[in-house]
Amino acid sequence: MFSFLVKRILSGSLIVVLVSVMIYALFWYGPKSPALELCRRDTNNRCTPAKLVEFEDRLGYSNPIYEEYGKWAKGLVADRTIIHGTSEYDCPAPCLGISYRDKSLVTDQFKERFPVTVSLAVGASALYLLIGVTVGVLAARRRGSVADKALVASTLVFSSIPYYLVALLSFLILTLSTSVFPEAKYVPFLDDPLAWFSGLLLVWLVMGLYGATAYTRYSRGSMVEALGEDYVRTARAKGLRMRTVVTKHALRSALVPVITIFGLDVAFLLSGTVFTEKIFSLEGIGKWGIDAVNIKDLPVVQATTLVLAVSVVVMNIIVDIVYSILDPRVRLA
């Protein structure tokens, strides 16, 4: 277990480093100067070539790339001072740089926004499993019945509607015109758990129900397979109640493939949910990242990409550990 963790954390770190280098290189060698957007804004759209060079100097784009990347990477572990032209900014470790847009510390912004995203991810993923797996298991037990067929068809129809449409309509109908749900807002859990819950409930339901349709299909499929296994027949031949057969013998096996997909989905949820955050005006990682890409705000883009890379790596490790708990044949190595 220990050597597994060490190995996976090392290889995971390598992936994260490679991703961050790639983002840096994309900005550096991309077709448009990464300073152009900032130059235009600060000069009221009168960004002359001379001005642009000045801005590039200021942001460090005239230095060699490895030097700048080195500075950025070092900032993750050591305090650093960032100089933009004549202004200086203190950036304590872990320093992710300062946003080009408003010169704020990226780390501070991250600390403010990540809890929003985590809250969304927790609620949505809980519903994926709760609703998705429960309905999937029930459908698998009644495989071939009218209810099962209707359910499978309706999940297909539902998930073929684009997500943003579902989210937008829910917001328009349930919040704007009828106020069945209050306007979504984020209150930190530790400040007021109840407000945290009620503020995000609609958003969770929208994300969770939409995502659960896919889980219904995955878990139905893997449950149907598990119910056909010889060891499930053995369990019935022992005289066990059907409920025990389903939950203890079939479901445990059926969960294994579902967990893989779930792990990746959680990783993506943690790296931000752009449509959801935009439609419900929540300040999470997703919206932050998209806005940063639009104005070529390298430090913020770099930070949001890191969140994605780290989430994927961490969730994969967790999935492997859960696997080994579920299935004794799996050895962590």
Add this chain to the structure above:
Amino acid sequence: MSTAPTSGDPYLVVDDLTVRFPTADGLVQAVTGLSYQVELGKTLGIVGESGSGKSVSSMAVLGLHDRRSAQISGSIKVAGTEVVGLSEGRMRELRGNAVAMIFQDALASLHPFYKIGAQLAEAYRTHHPKATKKEARSRALEMLERVGIPQPDKRIDQYPHQFSGGMRQRAMIAMGLINDPSLLIADEPTTALDVTVQAQILDLLQDLQQEFNSAIIIITHDLGVVAEMADDVLVMYAGRAVEYGSAKEVLTRPEMPYTWGLLSSVPDVAADTNARMIPIPGAPPSLLDPPSGCPFHPRCAHREKVPGDLCRTELPELLPAVHGEGHLKRCHLADPEAVFAAEVLPEIAPEMVEEKR
């Protein structure tokens, strides 16, 4: 509890059992009009090629078929209780308790995620709800010991994949016997095991039977196993009984060409080198669209000996054989004994023909 039958009454009576599965391709006629019975302390061997309905018919005894899809008719009486159409709750009381089944392929039939001991203890506690976890565990340990698993106190905490094939089969048997069943159905308990282990497992079953006086049904492809274990034999072909009788009668004076074919295809390592192994030509018939007349006729080498086109047009009834009391066969041949002696015996056991001369 159901009344215990007086000794001599058959413990299991299957009468005119038919099992059909509607599928997308049509109705699979897995078992048709099957009847047999087993007494306590006796062993019935069911033989037949793959797909002949051996497993399907025995699973019906435990009511393991999907109630919504399988069409089951006829009667199955366990200790006098009719189990066809019995409620799921009553059926559950029988399963693993009075009637236990050991399935073919022990690796797939044991849950890969649970320890052997836990799987055995679960079987015990299901029918002994008052037993504590500790009692169930010591009962599991006792059973593992009894079926001859070495170091049972260690093995009890291992997973099925850590067992060898023979040990897994023993563990399956231990699980089947943990509630002292009166009827044990063993579905190919020794297929895929090497010859020595196979012999050990069969010995084990025999010992246990003597100890508990239970009725055993042993399902197999292998007539060697039947010869060693069974009191009675039921030969199945395409979901029907084609020959049924005491093991001695059926093995020494078989009257149905399919049984002859099975006898010729027994690989007998111990026997004289003159004995040849001749597989039955052709493939088992489709159960979706069974052949007309005798289902075996397309593969039968002797159909020309029956006058007219009878084998192709008419299903022979299961009638008393020429020889032996209670010996039944399903065949149109007028004098099967003569054909067997003249054509089959010299092929499969030349030495026996010599002796007779």
